[in-house]
Amino acid sequence: MPVFDDRGEGVLRAMERAGRAEIPVGCRNGGCGACKVLVLNGKYRLGKISRLHITKFEEQEGYALACRLYPETDIEVRPVGSLLHRAPG
Amino acid sequence: MALQGVLRPGFVQIRILDMEESLVHYRDRLGLDFVGKSEDGRVYLKAYDEFDRHSIILRETDEAGMDVMGFKVSDDSLLDDYARRLSDLGAEVSAVEAGEQPGVGRRVRFLSPTGHQFDLYADMELSDNGPMTENPDLWREEPHGMGALRFDHCLLYGVDIDGTAKLFTEALDFSISEYAAAPDDTKIAVFLTCSNKAHDIALVRHTEDAKFHHCSFLLDNWNDVGHAADILTRYDMSVDIGPTRHGITRGQTIYFFDPSGNRNEVFAGGYHYYPDNPTRTWTADQAGKAIFYYERALNDRFMGVVT
Ligand code: FES
Ligand SMILES: [Fe+2]
Numbered sequence: 353m354p355v356f357d358d359r360g361e362g363v364l365r366a367m368e369r370a371g372r373a374e375i376p377v378g379c380r381n382g383g384c385g386a387c388k389v390l391v392l393n394g395k396y397r398l399g400k401i402s403r404l405h406i407t408k409f410e411e412q413e414g415y416a417l418a419c420r421l422y423p424e425t426d427i428e429v430r431p432v433g434s435l436l437h438r439a440p441g
Numbered sequence: 442m443a444l445q446g447v448l449r450p451g452f453v454q455i456r457i458l459d460m461e462e463s464l465v466h467y468r469d470r471l472g473l474d475f476v477g478k479s480e481d482g483r484v485y486l487k488a489y490d491e492f493d494r495h496s497i498i499l500r501e502t503d504e505a506g507m508d509v510m511g512f513k514v515s516d517d518s519l520l521d522d523y524a525r526r527l528s529d530l531g532a533e534v535s536a537v538e539a540g541e542q543p544g545v546g547r548r549v550r551f552l553s554p555t556g557h558q559f560d561l562y563a564d565m566e567l568s569d570n571g572p573m574t575e576n577p578d579l580w581r582e583e584p585h586g587m588g589a590l591r592f593d594h595c596l597l598y599g600v601d602i603d604g605t606a607k608l609f610t611e612a613l614d615f616s617i618s619e620y621a622a623a624p625d626d627t628k629i630a631v632f633l634t635c636s637n638k639a640h641d642i643a644l645v646r647h648t649e650d651a652k653f654h655h656c657s658f659l660l661d662n663w664n665d666v667g668h669a670a671d672i673l674t675r676y677d678m679s680v681d682i683g684p685t686r687h688g689i690t691r692g693q694t695i696y697f698f699d700p701s702g703n704r705n706e707v708f709a710g711g712y713h714y715y716p717d718n719p720t721r722t723w724t725a726d727q728a729g730k731a732i733f734y735y736e737r738a739l740n741d742r743f744m745g746v747v748t
Contacts, residue, residue, distance in 0.1 A: 378746035380679035382458060383505035383702015386746050400458040402505040402702065402748065 357423055362399070363389070364419035375431045380419045386433045387418040394427030444515075447523075447613050447635040450594055450642065451513035451565065452542075453656050454498040455703055456506050456748075460484060462700035463499050470672055471658060471705065472586030473497060474570060479543055488658065489580050490590040492571040494544040497592060497656075505701040505748035507653035509550070509558040510595050510642070512613075512635070517546065517563040524549045524561075526612035539564075553608055555599025555644065556651030561613075587669040587707050589658035594640055596654040598647035598747050605644055606631045615641070618714045619689050621723040621731050629725065632689060639690035639711040652747040655696065655704035662709050663693045669707045673697050681742055686734040687711075689723065696743070703748050 357366035364387045367375055378386025385405030391414045398411065399420035406415050418429065457463040464484065467473050473486040476495045485495035493513070500508060514520060527549075528534045537548035537560060546564030553559060573581060584590075599605065609615040610633070618639055619632040632640040645654065660666055666684045673680050673695070681704060683695030694708040723731040729738040 376741070378742060379698040379702030379704070379748070381698050381700050381702040383698070383748040384746045386742070400701075402458065403503045404505070404748075 354426070360422065362419055363421040363423065363427075363429065364417075367418070375418045375429075376433045378419075378433075382417050382420040385417065387431075388433040389416055389418045389421065389429040389431050390414055391416050391421070392428040392430060395424040396427055397422045397424060444636060446515060446519060447561070447615070448513045448515055449636055449638075450510060450592060451493060451562070452496050452498060452511040452560075453592060453595055454483075454500055454508040454510075455653075455656065455699075456502050456504055456508055456701070457499050457699065457703070458501070458503065458505060458701040460499065460501045463501075466678075466699050467497060467499065468586075470586050470676060470678065471707070472584055472588045476568070476570075477543065483542075485543070487568055487570070488589045488591045489570075489582075489584055490572055491592070492567055493565040494568045495542070495565075498542065505653075505703050506651075507557070507595070507597070507656075507703075507748075509560055510597075511548065511560040511562060512641075513565070514561050514563045520547070520549050520561055520563060523613060524551075527551045527608060530608055530612050532608055532612070551608070553599075554601040554604030555597060557597050557599065557605070587658075587672055588660060588665055589707060590661065591659050593638070593657045593659045593708070594642055595656045596643040596645060598645050598652035598654050599650040600647065602631055602644040602646050603628060606633060609633050609635075609642065616714070616716050617720050618718070619721040619723070621689070621725065621728055623725045629728065630689070630731075634714050637713050637715065639692070639714050647747070649747075653703060654747050655706045657706035657708055660707050660709045666693050666695055666707060666709055670695055681746075682733065682736075682740060685736060688727075688731040688734040689721075691734075701748070704746070 355370045376386045378384035382401040476485040484499045486497040533552040539547045544566035548560040548562040615633040621630040630645045679698040681696035690711045692708040692711040
């Protein structure tokens with residue numbers, strides 16, 4: 353099911369407002385890397401992010417932080433964030 | 442014993458991604474006062490109830506996190522002694538020249554086993570905008586934003602928290618006020634104090650070193666924590682959890698993120714600690730209540746999200 357970023361708030365907040373939990377929500381502000389995704393297709397813009405989590409090289413490979421990911425066309429993403437690899441609690 | 446030696450956390454230098462957004466956050470939302478900008482671009486701020494020149498330093502770069510946390514010491518003559526005790530315990534100790542931060546004297550810097558940098562210093566200029574001292578009113582100007590009174594403490598994440606705690610207790614005379622441990626007695630979280638506060642620094646065991654969980658600011662009371670929550674919603678700021686209470690330290694609290702993803706806390710309350718008090722302990726099965734007394738459960742974000 354698609355989610356629409358109709359307020360231009362970025363993919364993560366749009367997902368949260370739609371009640372969708374596929375992408376882990378961390379700081380929402382580009383610092384923690386929890387919301388790291390791989391963009392599979394589509395055009396987009398990336399806002400300010402902490403380079404600890406996405407190197408320039410990874411950015412070229414299509415990695416992004418969903419909280420600073422602004423789609424310019426329809427896009428498809430796969431979550432790869434750090435919270436996914438951690439046991440709850 | 443009167444309070445001597447290491448007095449309190451005096452400053453923290455935070456890495457941020459965008460200075461303009463960060464200034465709106467720390468000055469207008471948290472309610473700190475702008476002190477100045479140094480030639481290298483760092484911005485200095487202070488809370489209204491602090492006497493010293495500054496307590497928060499923002500450095501713009503392309504990574505979030507904490508550069509260094511500074512502790513103020515009662516007398517310059519103690520610095521060399523602390524430096525010796527730290528290096529005797531195996532810490533890497535170096536010197537930071539007076540003036541590296543405007544208005545601040547020489548600092549003794551050490552690197553902890555968890556990969557965090559700490560500074561000790563005895564001298565910082567007094568602010569000309571500090572609390573009044575003669576027939577003092579409550580404040581010079583009424584507090585704005587959340588009305589943070591002071592920078593209070595940090596919580597840091599890393600692997601060898603026992604090693605870092607040992608430096609603070611054995612070289613710097615801190616006490617462990619409270620800790621949480623796994624069934625095999627491995628410490629999961631350690632709360633350390635050098636003062637009458639329930640904690641001046643806290644450490645949580647984590648898979649990665651040199652991580653910053655939050656820096657915290659003191660508010661006056663529980664109503665002010667509610668007011669902070671009102672501000673967070675009004676300006677659509679990123680909230681972690683709260684308002685709630687900690688079982689550990691008993692502080693009433695709310696957590697949120699700055700525009701670069703660094704976590705902040707504002708809190709009120711908590712018990713007073715004296716060096717003769719027994720250490721309070723928590724077992725892992727009660728960790729939920731220890732961290733969030735009302736929810737009685739941990740959340741993944743609080744445990745796993747750091748910068
Ligand atoms: S949620 Fe922290 S970087 Fe996106
Ligand atoms: Fe805290």
